[in-house]
Amino acid sequence: MKHLLQDLLQHSLATLQGDGTLPGDLEVEIHLERTRDASHGDFATNLAMTLCKPARSKPRDLAGKLVAALPPSEFVKRVEIAGPGFINFTLTADAWHQGIDRILEQGEAYGRSNLGEQLPVQVEFVSANPTGPLHVGHGRGAAYGAAVADLLAAVGFNVHREYYVNDAGRQMDILAASVYLRYLELCGEEFVFPSNGYKGDYVWDIGATLHRNHGDAWRVSTDELYTDVPADAPEGDKEAHIDGLIARIQSLLGPERYREVFDAGLNEILANIRQDLKEFGVEYDEWFSERSLTEQSLVDAAIARLQEAGYLYQQDGATWFRSTDFGDEKDRVVVRDNGQKTYFASDIAYHMNKLERGFARVIDVWGADHHGYVPRVKAALQALGDDIDRLDVLLVQFAILYRGGEKVQMSTRSGEFVTLRELRQEVGNDAARFFYVMRKCEQHLDFDLDLAKSQSSDNPVYYIQYAHARVCSVLRQMQEKGMQWDRARGRDHLHLLHESHEQSLMINLSRYPEVVEAAALNHEPHQLAHYLRDLANDFHTYYNAHQFLVGDEKLRDARLNLILATRQVIANGLGLLGVSAPESM
RNA sequence: GUCUCCGUAGCUCAGCUGGAUAGAGCGACGCCCUCCUAAGGCGUAGGUCGCAGGUUCGACUCCUGCCGGGGACGCCA
Numbered sequence: 331m332k333h334l335l336q337d338l339l340q341h342s343l344a345t346l347q348g349d350g351t352l353p354g355d356l357e358v359e360i361h362l363e364r365t366r367d368a369s370h371g372d373f374a375t376n377l378a379m380t381l382c383k384p385a386r387s388k389p390r391d392l393a394g395k396l397v398a399a400l401p402p403s404e405f406v407k408r409v410e411i412a413g414p415g416f417i418n419f420t421l422t423a424d425a426w427h428q429g430i431d432r433i434l435e436q437g438e439a440y441g442r443s444n445l446g447e448q449l450p451v452q453v454e455f456v457s458a459n460p461t462g463p464l465h466v467g468h469g470r471g472a473a474y475g476a477a478v479a480d481l482l483a484a485v486g487f488n489v490h491r492e493y494y495v496n497d498a499g500r501q502m503d504i505l506a507a508s509v510y511l512r513y514l515e516l517c518g519e520e521f522v523f524p525s526n527g528y529k530g531d532y533v534w535d536i537g538a539t540l541h542r543n544h545g546d547a548w549r550v551s552t553d554e555l556y557t558d559v560p561a562d563a564p565e566g567d568k569e570a571h572i573d574g575l576i577a578r579i580q581s582l583l584g585p586e587r588y589r590e591v592f593d594a595g596l597n598e599i600l601a602n603i604r605q606d607l608k609e610f611g612v613e614y615d616e617w618f619s620e621r622s623l624t625e626q627s628l629v630d631a632a633i634a635r636l637q638e639a640g641y642l643y644q645q646d647g648a649t650w651f652r653s654t655d656f657g658d659e660k661d662r663v664v665v666r667d668n669g670q671k672t673y674f675a676s677d678i679a680y681h682m683n684k685l686e687r688g689f690a691r692v693i694d695v696w697g698a699d700h701h702g703y704v705p706r707v708k709a710a711l712q713a714l715g716d717d718i719d720r721l722d723v724l725l726v727q728f729a730i731l732y733r734g735g736e737k738v739q740m741s742t743r744s745g746e747f748v749t750l751r752e753l754r755q756e757v758g759n760d761a762a763r764f765f766y767v768m769r770k771c772e773q774h775l776d777f778d779l780d781l782a783k784s785q786s787s788d789n790p791v792y793y794i795q796y797a798h799a800r801v802c803s804v805l806r807q808m809q810e811k812g813m814q815w816d817r818a819r820g821r822d823h824l825h826l827l828h829e830s831h832e833q834s835l836m837i838n839l840s841r842y843p844e845v846v847e848a849a850a851l852n853h854e855p856h857q858l859a860h861y862l863r864d865l866a867n868d869f870h871t872y873y874n875a876h877q878f879l880v881g882d883e884k885l886r887d888a889r890l891n892l893i894l895a896t897r898q899v900i901a902n903g904l905g906l907l908g909v910s911a912p913e914s915m
Numbered sequence: 916g917u918c919u920c921c922g923u924a925g926c927u928c929a930g931c932u933g934g935a936u937a938g939a940g941c942g943a944c945g946c947c948c949u950c951c952u953a954a955g956g957c958g959u960a961g962g963u964c965g966c967a968g969g970u971u972c973g974a975c976u977c978c979u980g981c982c983g984g985g986g987a988c989g990c991c992a
Binding site: 361363364365366367370374376379380382389412413414415416459461496499500501502504569646647648649650659662663664665666667668670672673674698699700701702703705725727728768769770772773774776778781784785786787788789790792793795796799800803804805806807808810811841844845848852856857860863864867870871873874875877878879914915 | 917918919920921927928929930931932933934935936937938939940941947948950951952953954955956957972973985986987988989990991992
């Protein structure tokens with residue numbers, strides 16, 4: 331409907347450009363908005379106000395000319411010029427009625443479009459290190475990333491969902507060492523577990539599996555293990571301690587056995603993460619291995635390209651990237667003085683690879699704590715001659731859990747954090763998915779566990795789902811009463827719907843495609859969440875005010891068409907957010 | 916210190932990329948089922964949009980500077 335009016339205005343503009351009222355080379359975006367006040371009609375545009383300068387005419391005069399040049403349309407009931415120069419459109423009842431019919435006609439496809447023209451877009455999200463289970467912070471990235479991806483797909487982009495698996499690097503070595511130490515403990519060795527090691531119970535479990543498979547065959551004595559290993563904190567340096575242990579374990583086990591320990595941890599935890607996300611309704615097209623970058627020498631290739639471009643230099647034994655040339659605060663190390671490449675180096679290679687894969691747009695969903703990281707990644711891509719406008723980094727703030735009005739304390743230290751799985755078990759997938767995307771991503775999220783669990787209208791998820799279930803319930807009642815719904819009869823009598831509740835429901839239903847479009851293009855699923863709440867409110871109000879299963883079958887079917895259309899839109903909208911639409915509650 | 920996000924009703928937040936008289940929910944108060952789920956609905960009260968400038972026909976929205984709060988600033992990943 332919005333696009334139709336925009337087309338009409340486009341014609342009008344072309345006419346005025348043709349007769350010289352407006353400059354012919356003018357490129358204008360027609361801004362059309364829903365009116366807040368019914369006395370201003372249904373849609374309004376400020377076109378005449380924005381164009382009065384190039385037209386060198388008064389806004390209201392120009393508005394008059396624009397209106398005069400509008401092609402006629404069966405859906406436009408009235409066009410008025412108001413205020414400083416707004417052009418207000420009032421649509422005919424037919425226009426709204428056709429909208430209802432289109433929803434029933436299109437069903438699940440209602441709200442989808444081909445705006446994206448199947449342009450390939452990559453959305454990379456979650457990408458948590460496989461060093462432990464996903465926690466509630468990752469959950470927000472998962473729900474948000476999945477919703478953004480689904481929204482983009484809904485408006486016609488060819489979306490590629492990807493998880494970057496950090497299966498290389500020091501943190502994974504620390505995990506491997508932690509697993510092996512737990513294994514040694516099961517063999518009967520006694521020592522103080524490193525302060526920097528991973529202490530979660532899951533590390534025990536992996537160590538136990540290792541012990542089951544190999545018995546004491548891979549055991550080494552504590553004395554042997556700690557030879558030449560620097561002391562741990564507080565006397566010594568915890569980083570040097572863990573690095574020393576890793577090196578010692580690597581040499582004692584040899585490459586093959588070490589790799590098995592390493593992979594035991596990696597595979598177990600990654601499998602857990604995949605299962606968790608799958609149960610959360612989050613699916614990926616690709617799990618991209620960091621290790622594969624190294625194996626294909628892509629990291630070396632990236633460093634070589636930066637070298638050729640002249641942006642690398644040596645200092646203090648390390649290799650630095652001159653990111654300050656591109657606005658970063660300071661230069662960054664890509665190869666450490668010990669010869670190890672930094673995480674940043676593989677990230678350059680990864681992003682280079684992403685762009686080479688031909689995505690028109692690459693979207694990274696990161697935790698907001700990585701925000702300082704954005705300039706250096708963009709700097710690297712710029713140095714490599716890539717178009718950094720193809721990369722969007724969306725930063726997601728952490729979620730803070732509240733229970734009984736109190737903040738739930740969490741710390742990643744010593745494994746004391748709430749996992750995503752625990753959250754899902756406590757409040758359910760639907761509430762978790764919805765609550766996570768209720769707020770703008772860059773905003774701190776106060777996640778009220780009690781509210782998420784409550785089955786009342788206070789809880790927006792239940793409120794919306796209940797609207798859906800109520801429509802289903804009406805249909806069940808209809809059948810019990812032996813009534814039949816005839817969609818065509820309903821369609822032919824939509825003109826009987828003249829209650830104000832019916833009108834506002836129809837108007838809101840017609841907004842849905844616009845909401846999906848805006849939510850997708852702005853990467854703001856919360857817009858859809860708020861819309862659905864509003865729509866459900868319209869429905870509940872209507873439900874309370876009027877009986878649907880009335881004796882007059884013409885009116886009854888018209889009303890059923892309207893509420894079935896409502897059900898469809900709620901189901902479609904919830905679906906895009908990964909929330910179910912139950913038939914009964 | 917630098918960067919970044921935030922500041923709108925008592926609380927939690929919207930505000931459609933600059934529009935017309937600033938909106939919801941919760942909480943408070945007062946109401947509504949011989950009726951398709953009261954897991955619902957209606958009404959009332961509640962605001963110097965942090966402060967001060969600027970940009971213009973027009974600012975909650977954009978710019979600058981303050982004030983207040985969260986977060987980030989490693990040869991970690």
